[in-house]
Amino acid sequence: MADRRPDRRDPAAMRRVLAVAFREFRHTVLTKGFIFGALLMPVIMVVMIAAIGALVGSQMAPVSGTLAVIDPSGTVAAFVPAELSPDAIAEEAREALERNSTLLPKGTGEQAVAQAAALAPRIDVKVDPVADASLEESLRAKVQSGELLGLAIVTADVLKPDPHDAEGNPATFALIVPTKSPPRLTGLLEKAVATSIVKARVKAAGTDYSSLNSLLSVPGTSVRRLAADGTEASESKVAKTLLPMGFMMLLWIATFTSGNYLLTTTIEEKSNKVMEVVLSAVSPMQLLCGKILGYAAVSALMLLMYGGLGIAALAAAAMGDLVSPGMLALMLVYFVMAYAFVSIMMASVGSAVNDLREAQSLVTPAMLVLMLPLMLWLPISEQPNGWLATIASFVPPAIPFVMILRVTASSEPIAIWQVALSIVWGFAWVGVFLWAGAKIFRVGVLMQGKPPTPKELLKWVRMA
C-alpha cells in the first residue's frame, strides 16, 4: 500500500532530500517562536538574572535608625552594636555565600562571592541599651510610630548556665518591630541580638568567643581521589553531580526541542493536506530523510548555542578544566545517537496521527523509557560504574542519555569497552528504529482518519 521502491533508482534523490532539509531548517529557525523561545530565551534569562540582582540591590536602600535593647544586665546590649556594623553585615553575607557554594570547588568563584557580598544590605543602626524594663511600654509606642527600628527584650534568664525561665521554658528574647519592617532587616536584627546573647554567655563562661569559634569550625576540606595508578585528582562536587546533569539536560533540550518541531510539522503537513502535494515531488523516504536532516541542523544549532553558553559559564567561573575534549567528543557521538532515536520516533508518530492529542498516546511509552535517565540521575551519577548504571546504558532509546551521565560523572573513566559497546549497540538500535520508523512513516503519511493502535503500527512495520 505504500512506496516500497528503493530510492537509489531516483537520480535526484539527494537534491530533493537537501531541499526538504533546507526548508525545514529555515522555516524552524527563522520563526518568531524559535527565535524567541530557543535563541532569545537563554539571553533573556541571563539578562533577567542580572537585572533581578541589580533590582534587589536597588531596593535595599540604606537603613538607618535605632534598635532599643532592654537588657537589665547590660552585657548582651554591649555586643549588639558590633554585630550590626556594616563590616559585620558584609562578612556575614560573604560567609553565607561561601556556605551555600559548597558545590563549587574551593579556590574558585571568589569574584562571585565578593560581588554577592557587595549586595549585602547597607545599614546604619544605632543601639540604645535600656536597663530599665519598666520603659517597655513607651518603647513599644515608639516602635509603633516608627521612631524605633525595633525593640529587643532580653531577660536575665538567657544568660544563666541553664537558660530557662522560672516556669522551665527555654529562655529567649523578644524582638518587636513595626509592621512595615522589611523581613531582611528583621532577620538581621534578630541574628545580631541572638549572636550577642551567645557572645555574652561565652564571656560569662570565661572563654574567648573567637577562639571558641575557631575550635568549632573546620575550614574548606580538600578531598582527593586516589586512582588505581596512583594519580590524585581533586574531588569536585560539581563534576560529580551537576555537570552530568548539565550534559544530559543539554542532550534533552537539543534533541527534544527539534524532535517536537518534527512531530508538530509532520502533523501539520498531514492536517493541511500538503503532504500529498509534497509526495508528488519526493518519495516518503526522501521526505523523512530531509526532515530528519533539517531538524538535525536545528538540534545541532541548539546544542552549540546552549553547550557554548555552558562552557563559557564554566570558563568564566574558572572551571573550564572540568570539561575535557574527550567528553565533548563523546557528547557529539551520543548527541547524534540521541537525536536519531528521538527524531525517528517523532517523525513516525507524527506521520501516523492527525493531531497532537493522538500523538501523546503513542509517544508516552517511548517517553517513559527516555525518562529513565532523568529518574535515575542521582544513583547513576553517584555510582557510574554500578550495576544499575551499566544495565541502563544498554536500554534503547535511553542509551545516549545514560551514557553521557556516566562518562561525565565518573572521576575515573568507565571501561573503554563499555563506551565502545554502547556506541556500537546504540547505533545498531538506531538502525532498527530507522527501519521500523521508515515503514511506519511511509504508510502513515497517506493515512487519514482513526489513529493507529500500537498493534496496528506493528502491522504497518510488517506489511510496508
Place this chain on the structure above:
Amino acid sequence: MTSNTVVLRNVTKRFGSVQAVRGIDLEVPKGSLTGFIGPNGAGKSTTIRMIMSIIHPDEGSVEVLGADAIAAKDRIGYLPEERGLYRRMRVTEFLRYMATLKGVPSAGLGRRIADWLDRVQLPEAAKKRCQELSKGQQQKIQFIASVIHDPELVILDEPFSGLDPVNSRLLNRLIRELNESGRTIIFSTHVMHQAEQLCDRIVLINRGEKVIDASMPEIRARFDPRTVQVEPADGDPRAAERLARIAGVEHARWLPERRAAELAVSRDADPQAVMREATATLPVRSVELRRTTLDDVFVELVGEAMPSSEESGNG
C-alpha cells in the same frame, strides 16, 4: 519508443476487505487529454495515486513515461485531490520550493513564477502568505505548483472542485493550452459536462472497474441518442402527459427551466418517428433529438444519475 504515456496492465488494489480497483487495463496516448470520470468512491483517485507511484498496486503493472512515476517524478505534474499549502509560507517561496523539488534550476525561476502568477491572474499574491489567500486562489497556486516544472504529463485530480465559474473557465483554458503545447493531461472529475467539454478521451470508472475507455465521438457513436426534447408552442406543462402517450415513448417529464418536455424513446422505437408524431400531437416551437451526453451514457451503463454538484469525494 511507446506512443503511450501511461500504461496500466491488470491493475488491482485492495484496502483491507474493500477492492478499490479491479483489474484495470488502460493506455493513455501521448498528447491526449484524458478524463477519468465516475462517481465518488469509484476508484479514480486510487488509480491516479497508483499512476503516481504514491501507492502501489497489489497486482498488475503501471508504466509512466516508459518507467515508473518515481523515476519520472520530475517529468510529471500532479495536483492531488487532497491538496494543501504550507500556510505560513509566502506564495513565491512555496512555488520556489516545489520547483526546486522538481529539479527546476534556480536561474530564471523567479521570472517563471511571476509569469505563471500572471497567467492565473494572481500577480498580487506573490508576496502574500498562503494562509492569506482565498480557497480559489490557493487552488490556483496549487495548480501552478503542479506545472511549474513544465512537465510532460500532468495529472489533475478533481481540479475544478471548489472553483467558481470564472476560475473554472480560466483553469479550463489553461488545461487546454497545456494540452495544445503537447502535454499529456489526465484529470479526474465527477462533473460530466467538464469532462465532455475538455477531454478527447474518456475513461469511465465505476466500482473499481473501467466501464468505458473511448474518445467522445466513439462514445457518441456507440450510444445513439434516444432523448427527444419537445418545446410546446404554448409552454403548457400538461404537454408532457400528452406526449407520454405517443407510441415508443417510455416516459416523459416536464423540464420547467427549459419550458420543454423530455421524452425517453424505447430501444425498439425510431426516434425520428417519435419526433414526427410529437409535431402532429400538439403545436410546437421546437423539436430536437438531444446529443448523447456523458450523463446519459453513465445512466445507461451504471443505472444511476451522476451528481451534478461540485461535491468532492474519494474517487
